[in-house]
Amino acid sequence: MPIRYLTADAVRDAEHAAGDLLANGTLMRRASHGVAQVVIDELRRTGGCYGRQVGIVVGAGDNGGDALYAGAALSRRGVACTAVLLAPDRAHRAGLAAFGRAGGRTVETLAGGLDVVIDGVVGIGGHGPLRPAAAEVFGQLTAPADGGPVVVAVDIPSGVDADTGQVHDPAVRATVTVTFGAPRNAHLLAATQCGRTVTVDIGIDPTGTDGDTLSSLTDDEVAALWPVPAPADDKYSQGVVGVIAGSARYPGAAILATGAAVSATSGMTRYVGTAADDVVSHFPEVVAARSLADAGRVQAWAVGPGIGTDDDALELLRDILSTDLPVLVDADGLTLVARHPELVDRRAPTLLTPHAGEFARLTGDELGPDRLAAVRDLARRWGVSVLLKGRITLVADPDGAVLGNDAGSSWAATAGAGDVLSGIAGSLLAAGLTPARAGAAAARVHAHAAELAARDAPIGASDLLAAVRPAIRALRRGHPTSATRVP
Numbered sequence: 085m086p087i088r089y090l091t092a093d094a095v096r097d098a099e100h101a102a103g104d105l106l107a108n109g110t111l112m113r114r115a116s117h118g119v120a121q122v123v124i125d126e127l128r129r130t131g132g133c134y135g136r137q138v139g140i141v142v143g144a145g146d147n148g149g150d151a152l153y154a155g156a157a158l159s160r161r162g163v164a165c166t167a168v169l170l171a172p173d174r175a176h177r178a179g180l181a182a183f184g185r186a187g188g189r190t191v192e193t194l195a196g197g198l199d200v201v202i203d204g205v206v207g208i209g210g211h212g213p214l215r216p217a218a219a220e221v222f223g224q225l226t227a228p229a230d231g232g233p234v235v236v237a238v239d240i241p242s243g244v245d246a247d248t249g250q251v252h253d254p255a256v257r258a259t260v261t262v263t264f265g266a267p268r269n270a271h272l273l274a275a276t277q278c279g280r281t282v283t284v285d286i287g288i289d290p291t292g293t294d295g296d297t298l299s300s301l302t303d304d305e306v307a308a309l310w311p312v313p314a315p316a317d318d319k320y321s322q323g324v325v326g327v328i329a330g331s332a333r334y335p336g337a338a339i340l341a342t343g344a345a346v347s348a349t350s351g352m353t354r355y356v357g358t359a360a361d362d363v364v365s366h367f368p369e370v371v372a373a374r375s376l377a378d379a380g381r382v383q384a385w386a387v388g389p390g391i392g393t394d395d396d397a398l399e400l401l402r403d404i405l406s407t408d409l410p411v412l413v414d415a416d417g418l419t420l421v422a423r424h425p426e427l428v429d430r431r432a433p434t435l436l437t438p439h440a441g442e443f444a445r446l447t448g449d450e451l452g453p454d455r456l457a458a459v460r461d462l463a464r465r466w467g468v469s470v471l472l473k474g475r476i477t478l479v480a481d482p483d484g485a486v487l488g489n490d491a492g493s494s495w496a497a498t499a500g501a502g503d504v505l506s507g508i509a510g511s512l513l514a515a516g517l518t519p520a521r522a523g524a525a526a527a528r529v530h531a532h533a534a535e536l537a538a539r540d541a542p543i544g545a546s547d548l549l550a551a552v553r554p555a556i557r558a559l560r561r562g563h564p565t566s567a568t569r570v571p
């Protein structure tokens with residue numbers, strides 16, 4: 085099953101559906117136990133629990149309650165716990181009493197030398213940035229990388245919007261975030277702010293909610309859906325992809341996109357364009373033609389990188405989009421679509437793959453902080469699938485369903501990396517995957533390839549391309565790189 089991310093409302097629905105478990109405090113007990121366990125694991129890794137120092141920052145709601153109960157459990161283990169109450173008369177009363185009984189102390193401000201700080205300021209009930217009192221407490225902490233405390237966020241790092249993942253300023257930056265029942269949208273959309281996300285089972289059913297979904301594919305799912313040739317297959321039957329990219333003057337995009345298509349699946353890759361000779365000299369297996377009329381049949385097209393935006397490019401794009409084949413449109417192709425949106429008014433599957441700048445060109449508006457709503461809105465309005473690139477890739481279908489992928493590193497932020505993505509995703513479309521699955525699976529392999537190629541040093545798109553096949557192999561063998569975190 086894909087990992088499903090929930091909005092704050094959906095979380096509340098799931099909690100209320102748990103009935104007595106919510107009313108009698110069982111959910112909170114389980115949640116706080118999960119938080120305490122994560123803190124204990126952190127302390128054990130670095131020398132044990134007894135005598136260690138944990139600071140807790142407590143807000144006015146149940147998020148603070150979780151943190152206080154976790155503090156009580158830690159105090160019982162011999163951890164020295166101190167808590168700053170941001171709103172003393174609204175702090176969770178039963179949690180505060182339990183904390184005091186277990187030996188926890190309340191203080192005006194956190195001392196230095198703490199091993200762990202627990203962020204219990206706000207969870208799914210939070211709005212906007214950290215308020216000044218909380219901002220001051222967190223502002224005084226030394227970063228973990230400089231020897232400061234590990235920051236464990238309860239549910240959501242405070243100051244991060246649970247639904248949109250918007251990281252307000254200021255906001256808590258967590259080393260680990262502990263959430264309950266199911267991850268929230270923010271755990272994907274603001275993954276880098278959350279650090280490692282741990283999802284604790286508290287006995288709620290996180291699947292019973294309707295409406296638009298945000299999910300991500302696991303490595304195992306991507307491995308399972310990757311096309312592999314069956315005994316009866318031949319070079320045609322697996323889906324032939326056609327790549328239209330680059331030019332004789334600028335062959336780079338042609339080579340990168342076509343090479344990625346060759347690497348991603350078996351079968352055949354065709355190329356159409358004036359870089360045909362360059363492409364074939366790099367990849368002799370590509371069947372290349374200079375014009376569409378000379379190209380053979382394909383099952384999907386990937387069109388756009390480096391094709392230019394002149395009338396010839398427009399006519400070519402028009403011809404491709406007037407077929408009834410799945411089409412991926414990227415880069416220059418998107419600039420043309422922005423000028424002529426009617427081009428994508430078609431029935432066959434269409435996947436647009438903009439980066440933020442191209443997205444703004446398509447919509448006429450800058451991409452705001454709510455990337456999820458923006459990508460969903462464009463997909464819905466235009467009736468196409470839209471893959472928004474970046475560290476967190478989002479692929480929206482016209483029905484509102486979104487698949488996301490956290491690249492896990494940012495080594496892919498290099499020129500030409502998008503051409504590689506087009507080739508991978510185009511070949512998956514040709515193999516018959518839906519646009520959303522093709523886009524999300526391509527993004528995941530792309531991310532693994534980037535991390536495999538980089539190994540902690542910068543890469544270019546050629547390195548990324550060379551790592552596509554090893555990344556697929558590692559994924560299929562069940563030993564993916566550490567590229568992606570799954571809560």
Ligand SMILES: NC(=O)C1=CN([C@@H]2O[C@H](COP(=O)(O)OP(=O)(O)OC[C@H]3O[C@@H](n4cnc5c(N)ncnc54)[C@H](OP(=O)(O)O)[C@@H]3O)[C@@H](O)[C@H]2O)[C@@H](O)CC1
Binds near residue numbers: 148205209212264
């Ligand atoms: N229900 C359950 O069984 C379970 C719930 N669980 C836990 O409960 C959490 C949700 O608790 P919740 O609904 O009480 O809201 P919560 O996130 O604590 O914050 C609300 C308070 O914060 C305040 N506030 C808002 N914005 C702020 C800001 N920027 N900076 C500072 N303060 C701000 C706001 O105050 P006000 O705006 O009124 O001043 C309001 O009082 C959830 O995330 C999970 O941890 C788990 O135990 C599992 C079981």
Ligand SMILES: Nc1ncnc2c1ncn2[C@@H]1O[C@H](COP(=O)(O)OP(=O)(O)O)[C@@H](O)[C@H]1O
Binds near residue numbers: 474475476496
């Ligand atoms: N900060 C980042 N972290 C991880 N991946 C990124 C980041 N920025 C871009 N990428 C990925 O790298 C690729 C860049 O594509 P694009 O912007 O179209 O570049 P180009 O046009 O130069 O090929 C996309 O797959 C995108 O998701």
Ligand SMILES: [K+]
Binds near residue numbers: 203206239242
């Ligand atoms: K929090």
